[in-house]
Amino acid sequence: MAITDHPITAKAHTNIALVKYWGKLDDQLIIPQNDSLSITLDEFYTQTAVQFSPSLAADKVVFDDQTLSATDSLRVRTFLDQVRALAHIDYRASVTTQNFVPTAAGLASSASGFAALAGAASRAAGLHLNRQDLSRLARRGSGSATRSIFGGFVAWQQGHDDATSYAYPIDEQPTWDIAVVALVLTAKQKKISSRVGMKRAVETSPFYPAWITASQTDFKTMKTAIETQDFELLGHTAEQNAMRMHALTLSSDPTFTYFNADSIKAMNMVRDLRLRGISCYFTMDAGPNVKIICHGSDAKRIAQHFQTAFGQDHVLVTRPGAGISISD
Amino acid sequence: MAITDHPITAKAHTNIALVKYWGKLDDQLIIPQNDSLSITLDEFYTQTAVQFSPSLAADKVVFDDQTLSATDSLRVRTFLDQVRALAHIDYRASVTTQNFVPTAAGLASSASGFAALAGAASRAAGLHLNRQDLSRLARRGSGSATRSIFGGFVAWQQGHDDATSYAYPIDEQPTWDIAVVALVLTAKQKKISSRVGMKRAVETSPFYPAWITASQTDFKTMKTAIETQDFELLGHTAEQNAMRMHALTLSSDPTFTYFNADSIKAMNMVRDLRLRGISCYFTMDAGPNVKIICHGSDAKRIAQHFQTAFGQDHVLVTRPGAGISISD
Numbered sequence: 001m002a003i004t005d006h007p008i009t010a011k012a013h014t015n016i017a018l019v020k021y022w023g024k025l026d027d028q029l030i031i032p033q034n035d036s037l038s039i040t041l042d043e044f045y046t047q048t049a050v051q052f053s054p055s056l057a058a059d060k061v062v063f064d065d066q067t068l069s070a071t072d073s074l075r076v077r078t079f080l081d082q083v084r085a086l087a088h089i090d091y092r093a094s095v096t097t098q099n100f101v102p103t104a105a106g107l108a109s110s111a112s113g114f115a116a117l118a119g120a121a122s123r124a125a126g127l128h129l130n131r132q133d134l135s136r137l138a139r140r141g142s143g144s145a146t147r148s149i150f151g152g153f154v155a156w157q158q159g160h161d162d163a164t165s166y167a168y169p170i171d172e173q174p175t176w177d178i179a180v181v182a183l184v185l186t187a188k189q190k191k192i193s194s195r196v197g198m199k200r201a202v203e204t205s206p207f208y209p210a211w212i213t214a215s216q217t218d219f220k221t222m223k224t225a226i227e228t229q230d231f232e233l234l235g236h237t238a239e240q241n242a243m244r245m246h247a248l249t250l251s252s253d254p255t256f257t258y259f260n261a262d263s264i265k266a267m268n269m270v271r272d273l274r275l276r277g278i279s280c281y282f283t284m285d286a287g288p289n290v291k292i293i294c295h296g297s298d299a300k301r302i303a304q305h306f307q308t309a310f311g312q313d314h315v316l317v318t319r320p321g322a323g324i325s326i327s328d
Numbered sequence: 329m330a331i332t333d334h335p336i337t338a339k340a341h342t343n344i345a346l347v348k349y350w351g352k353l354d355d356q357l358i359i360p361q362n363d364s365l366s367i368t369l370d371e372f373y374t375q376t377a378v379q380f381s382p383s384l385a386a387d388k389v390v391f392d393d394q395t396l397s398a399t400d401s402l403r404v405r406t407f408l409d410q411v412r413a414l415a416h417i418d419y420r421a422s423v424t425t426q427n428f429v430p431t432a433a434g435l436a437s438s439a440s441g442f443a444a445l446a447g448a449a450s451r452a453a454g455l456h457l458n459r460q461d462l463s464r465l466a467r468r469g470s471g472s473a474t475r476s477i478f479g480g481f482v483a484w485q486q487g488h489d490d491a492t493s494y495a496y497p498i499d500e501q502p503t504w505d506i507a508v509v510a511l512v513l514t515a516k517q518k519k520i521s522s523r524v525g526m527k528r529a530v531e532t533s534p535f536y537p538a539w540i541t542a543s544q545t546d547f548k549t550m551k552t553a554i555e556t557q558d559f560e561l562l563g564h565t566a567e568q569n570a571m572r573m574h575a576l577t578l579s580s581d582p583t584f585t586y587f588n589a590d591s592i593k594a595m596n597m598v599r600d601l602r603l604r605g606i607s608c609y610f611t612m613d614a615g616p617n618v619k620i621i622c623h624g625s626d627a628k629r630i631a632q633h634f635q636t637a638f639g640q641d642h643v644l645v646t647r648p649g650a651g652i653s654i655s656d
Contacts, residue, residue: 206539206541206542207539207572210535210537211534211535214534240581240583243579243583244579244583247535247575247576248575250572250574250575250578251535251542251571254564254568255567255568255571255572257592257595259592261589261593262589263592264585264587264588264589264591264592
């Protein structure tokens with residue numbers, strides 16, 4: 001095992017959760033409170049190159065052509081420390097990241113970001129991790145990154161420690177016609193990070209224990225929906241699960257919400273489309289953006305409908321994406 | 329005991345709940361799932377005149393100068409049947425109601441409506457009910473009407489049957505400086521009635537049992553806040569309680585919300601005012617309107633702030649109101 005003499009590049013896609021991860025059992029190891037399930041998206045990804053070198057005095061992190069300050073790169077450097085410990089090396093690294101996720105889109109760029117970083121940094125450190133171990137490593141950077149190692153439909157089993165909490169694929173190359181229309185709606189309110197938001201829910205929401213029970217049921221239902229390719233069951237369960245997660249923010253103390261005015265409008269538009277016979281469902285994460293799960297064959301007209309309301313540039317159509325790829 | 333030879337007029341004010349009623353234990357008797365607590369408002373009221381007469385062949389209900397059809401008056405006629413049973417009479421009645429609550433304001437006109445009807449109809453039927461029994465009677469028309477019998481701060485004790493479920497005053501004439509700024513925001517979405525909404529929460533929200541426990545705690549906290557005139561405690565508890573009620577709508581199956589785009593804007597504006605040092609809190613009921621609880625001395629400038637955003641006619645300032653009054 002030795003560090004590589006050239007940069008290693010990894011590409012990982014972001015994912016959106018159909019059964020949400022919202023709360024940690026272990027803050028340090030990032031062990032979640034429940035199993036979660038996501039779909040990896042093809043349009044949004046992060047590409048990261050890493051090289052460790054004896055000649056570097058400090059880690060250097062370049063993000064979208066900007067060199068990050070020591071403060072801004074802290075989370076990346078902490079993650080590199082974990083890779084160094086794993087590989088038994090003590091070299092500093094040069095990290096160059098390009099993010100192909102619209103900034104401020106709230107589309108979980110930390111998921112693709114830490115998945116790509118885990119892939120590139122581990123290989124550059126001389127490690128050849130299998131995908132399960134890669135997902136465990138990515139988990140240490142950001143919980144949702146655990147799932148971005150795999151393509152298509154992915155489950156993250158909760159586990160109870162570092163060894164048992166990892167992702168696995170459920171259907172890596174879905175043969176059914178599924179698409180996600182992502183609406184990028186600007187947040188005017190100062191955002192509460194998912195890290196802070198979920199911690200507040202765990203500590204203050206009286207609904208939290210019931211959420212765990214309900215989400216474990218949703219996880220089983222969602223697996224069935226994917227196995228039987230039951231779109232209505234998948235969509236309905238995803239919508240319910242998302243709104244129960246957002247009910248946790250409302251029921252936290254102090255109460256807060258990721259909804260903005262446009263989120264409410266967009267969710268009502270999805271309900272109206274359903275009343276008109278177009279099968280589609282919404283989900284939302286730790287930001288105001290609404291993602292619409294639909295049949296691929298309906299994606300274009302659904303996108304046009306929302307472009308009329310929110311503008312051309314605010315609507316993106318995406319489909320199931322691939323798992324991580326790492327250069328040799 | 330005999331019916332009166334002239335119309336009896338009763339005037340009752342609406343109320344907004346600081347600790348919400350959201351769910352019935354008994355649909356027929358309207359026994360709630362938890363204790364609730366409200367403030368009666370002076371600006372919004374219903375005035376109702378009732379006279380029973382041997383010469384009437386059918387109940388006649390005039391609502392805001394419009395004679396209601398048999399279908400539209402069903403709920404009123406069913407209520408009159410209960411009054412008739414109580415008074416052992418079988419005469420039909422003439423009911424004339426004027427509603428001084430902005431229509432579609434979602435300001436619980438059924439609360440003032442059934443409180444006024446209970447007061448006028450019972451007296452017109454020859455009954456002289458004390459206020460406790462009047463609140464029990466009003467309860468049969470609409471749960472929240474139970475509390476509109478009294479002025480100021482009012483509790484509705486859950487009880488376990490018709491005899492034990494009634495309201496009582498906590499502080500009928502508050503000596504502290506409290507006001508409510510009501511924002512009337514139009515609902516574009518078809519409304520889900522509170523009756524349907526709470527039934528769905530009881531039957532489908534996994535968070536419902538925890539809601540009951542939390543609201544009983546809120547009830548005790550709110551009583552303390554009123555007794556100690558602790559405005560911050562009252563406001564914070566009311567805001568938390570309201571958002572937990574709305575978390576029930578999100579977590580119901582199918583999920584729904586009473587928020588519209590303007591509700592989100594208005595709640596964010598209240599949060600911003602707080603950050604600027606103006607102590608105020610929001611609450612919401614089964615509609616998009618936001619009610620802001622504030623110090624009376626701040627009410628005017630808060631109202632002006634919201635008038636700039638939503639228009640002059642959409643903002644109303646109101647203060648603690650009186651209990652029911654019944655003509656002789």
